Amino acid sequence: MRVLFSEEAERGLEEIADYIAKDNPRRAISFVRELRNAALALSDHPEAHPLIPRYEEYGHRRKPYRAYLIIYTIKANHVLVDAILHGSQDYETMLFGDS
Secondary structure, eight states: OEEEEOHHHHHHHHHHHHHHHTTOHHHHHHHHHHHHHHHHGGGTOGGGSOBOTTOGGGTEEEEEETTEEEEEEEOSSEEEEEEEEETTSOHHHHHHTTO
C-alpha cells in the first residue's frame, strides 16, 4: 500500500527539522529521514497501530516514533499521513477541536 503525506505532515517535518537544526543541522537531516522512513513503513502493516481512543469514528491512528507521533488514516488504496508532531503537543485538540 502506498503512503502519502498531507501538506500538514510535510509542514510538520519541516518544523521538526528547523527545530533540531538550531543545535545540530546534520542530525536534523538524519532524524527527519528516520521519521519519514517510520511513516513509510506503514505501507507494510497499516492496521498495526490502534485507532485514537475516544475518536475512533474519525479513523485516525497514531504511530509513535521516539518523542513524536505519526498521525494517519487508512484509505481504500493508500495510507495518508495526516500530521507528524511532537508527542507533548495537544494533538487531540489540533485534530478534533473541542469534540
